[in-house]
Amino acid sequence: xxxxxxxxxxxxxxxxxxxxxxxxxxxxVKRAPMLVCAVATSSVVALSACGASSSSDDAAGAVNxxxxxxxxxxxxxxxxxxxxxxxxxxxxxxxxQGMNAEHVxxxxxxxxxxxxxxxxxxxxxxxxxxxxxxxxxxxxxxxxHLSTGWKITWEPSVIYPGLPYGGQLREIRxxxxxxxxVRSRSGKTFMYLQPVxxxxxxxxxxxxxxxxxxxxxxxxxxxxxxxxxxxxAEKLAETPGKPITAVTLRDPDMxxxxxxxxxxxxxxVRKAGMLVMADRRLASPLESGLTNYWQAIRDATAGWQVQMxxxxxxxxxxxxxxxxPGPSVxxxxxxxxxxxxxxxxxxxxxxxxxxxxDAMSGAILGMAQNSYAIDRGTNVDSVYPVGSTLNPVLTxxxxxxxxxxxxxxxxxxxxxxxxxxxVPGASAPTADQPGVTTVDFRPGDLKxxxxxxxxxxxxxxxxxxxxxxxVAPFVIKGVPTNVVGGAxxxxxxxxxxxxxxxxxxxxxxxxxxxLTRAPGLKALVGTNGPQGPGWFLGMQDGKVIVIYxxxxxxxxxxxxxxxxxxxxx
Numbered sequence: 001x002x003x004x005x006x007x008x009x010x011x012x013x014x015x016x017x018x019x020x021x022x023x024x025x026x027x028x029v030k031r032a033p034m035l036v037c038a039v040a041t042s043s044v045v046a047l048s049a050c051g052a053s054s055s056s057d058d059a060a061g062a063v064n065x066x067x068x069x070x071x072x073x074x075x076x077x078x079x080x081x082x083x084x085x086x087x088x089x090x091x092x093x094x095x096x097q098g099m100n101a102e103h104v105x106x107x108x109x110x111x112x113x114x115x116x117x118x119x120x121x122x123x124x125x126x127x128x129x130x131x132x133x134x135x136x137x138x139x140x141x142x143x144x145h146l147s148t149g150w151k152i153t154w155e156p157s158v159i160y161p162g163l164p165y166g167g168q169l170r171e172i173r174x175x176x177x178x179x180x181x182v183r184s185r186s187g188k189t190f191m192y193l194q195p196v197x198x199x200x201x202x203x204x205x206x207x208x209x210x211x212x213x214x215x216x217x218x219x220x221x222x223x224x225x226x227x228x229x230x231x232x233a234e235k236l237a238e239t240p241g242k243p244i245t246a247v248t249l250r251d252p253d254m255x256x257x258x259x260x261x262x263x264x265x266x267x268x269v270r271k272a273g274m275l276v277m278a279d280r281r282l283a284s285p286l287e288s289g290l291t292n293y294w295q296a297i298r299d300a301t302a303g304w305q306v307q308m309x310x311x312x313x314x315x316x317x318x319x320x321x322x323x324x325p326g327p328s329v330x331x332x333x334x335x336x337x338x339x340x341x342x343x344x345x346x347x348x349x350x351x352x353x354x355x356x357x358d359a360m361s362g363a364i365l366g367m368a369q370n371s372y373a374i375d376r377g378t379n380v381d382s383v384y385p386v387g388s389t390l391n392p393v394l395t396x397x398x399x400x401x402x403x404x405x406x407x408x409x410x411x412x413x414x415x416x417x418x419x420x421x422x423v424p425g426a427s428a429p430t431a432d433q434p435g436v437t438t439v440d441f442r443p444g445d446l447k448x449x450x451x452x453x454x455x456x457x458x459x460x461x462x463x464x465x466x467x468x469x470x471v472a473p474f475v476i477k478g479v480p481t482n483v484v485g486g487a488x489x490x491x492x493x494x495x496x497x498x499x500x501x502x503x504x505x506x507x508x509x510x511x512x513x514x515l516t517r518a519p520g521l522k523a524l525v526g527t528n529g530p531q532g533p534g535w536f537l538g539m540q541d542g543k544v545i546v547i548y549x550x551x552x553x554x555x556x557x558x559x560x561x562x563x564x565x566x567x568x569x
Contacts, residue, residue, distance in 0.1 A: 106124070179325065197269050220257070334366055418485065423451060
């Protein structure tokens with residue numbers, strides 16, 4: 001970049017013209033610091049020769065104070081050293097917030113004071129972020145000596161050359177296009193990035209919150225009738241005084257609305273992008289886990305850009321880097337089966353969740369739940385009482401452990417009951433542990449997760465055809481499940497065969513014998529008392545089906561969900 005002050009500076013006064021070589025003065029002053037006052041009578045003074053001043057009694061001091069405040073990211077403190085503190089403070093605040101740098105380094109270069117009470121200077125500013133990202137600018141400005149001392153003549157160009165009034169610099173994240181998609185086992189698009197509209201109600205921006213909530217509910221009724229005034233009020237009550245997202249709508253949904261949500265006091269519609277189901281009929285508890293994994297890919301491949309923006313101008317890229325798009329996420333989800341699971345889950349009027357796995361590989365083929373289970377927060381990771389469901393299994397585990405003189409824990413681990421699973425794409429992030437969660441099960445607890453139950457079903461199904469090793473459930477192809485707290489391993493037919501026999505009897509003459517259209521079914525059914533929860537673990541047609549229900553007569557409810565699944569699959 002061409003220096004803003006040439007090596008030789010020419011300045012004129014009314015009586016004379018004096019030529020000063022700045023670099024020479026710097027060397028001379030360092031060798032004879034006591035002679036600075038002798039130079040001060042010249043029409044032009046190279047102020048950098050005096051070192052970094054901490055006072056605004058001279059131009060260099062004022063500019064250095066400005067730079068020090070900027071390094072502290074104190075916009076108001078820096079603005080005090082300008083001729084227009086209000087305008088400068090607003091502009092500097094916008095840029096510092098927009099850049100959001102971890103560190104700001106600002107160096108004052110070539111400050112020159114003139115005999116007419118003005119001065120000039122250059123600023124070298126370096127913004128620094130994580131991952132060694134930096135952006136360096138060189139700008140120039142002038143200063144004037146006023147009755148209040150030296151002040152920088154405020155111009156937005158002090159921040160960056162050519163920056164207009166009302167403009168700012170900002171650092172933004174960039175994502176490569178096209179964005180990755182989430183694909184089903186057949187390769188079809190299962191989830192993809194879509195523009196959405198977040199309908200946000202801010203209680204601090206309306207004089208009558210209740211009235212705004214009622215008006216918003218009426219506005220949303222044509223497309224989101226379940227978002228009632230009561231629902232909105234409950235969301236507001238959960239976070240008093242904070243904005244809430246009443247609903248998120250796709251662009252076509254907005255066209256159905258008969259009035260504009262923006263017209264409701266306190267409501268704003270914010271544009272965003274969201275990973276959504278390609279088939280709008282589908283919904284799954286897997287969405288959060290798959291979104292978490294997809295977002296990790298986006299984060300890993302994200303780029304950055306520094307832009308200059310301002311009123312009436314198109315954002316101008318000043319610096320940045322962007323890598324190639326990330327890979328799509330290939331899952332084991334069967335879209336048709338997912339639709340079937342969704343229809344089965346809504347069969348009962350109490351919390352119900354159903355998951356299907358491939359009986360040989362452990363691949364998760366789909367998972368669905370009804371609105372009651374969503375409200376309860378049921379997921380694949382949490383552990384729930386199993387009651388009598390696993391009695392046949394635990395009986396054989398104890399017998400095998402005694403016969404082989406080993407711990408019951410080791411036998412449980414091999415069956416998938418005693419280990420902790422972290423399944424990328426299925427395990428959901430939580431507020432206190434972003435990313436994924438794990439669960440545990442021990443015989444004394446008599447609790448298991450749906451993932452533990454699914455692993456047990458796969459282990460039993462594999463052993464029934466001579467595959468005597470257990471495997472971990474998974475949902476993303478090529479991405480292994482993390483197993484801790486024990487080890488999966490070799491299966492013992494002496495353990496599994498009696499359990500499979502008990503499952504066959506349950507399906508033929510026991511609690512699952514009323515189920516129809518399920519040839520060859522083997523099942524475990526049980527509850528944890530009258531209030532549940534109730535479980536169904538079935539093996540049929542190369543699949544393992546896990547159903548978990550809560551509430552009164554939840555064992556019966558689990559069987560109702562199972563019957564609906566077998567009837568419509």
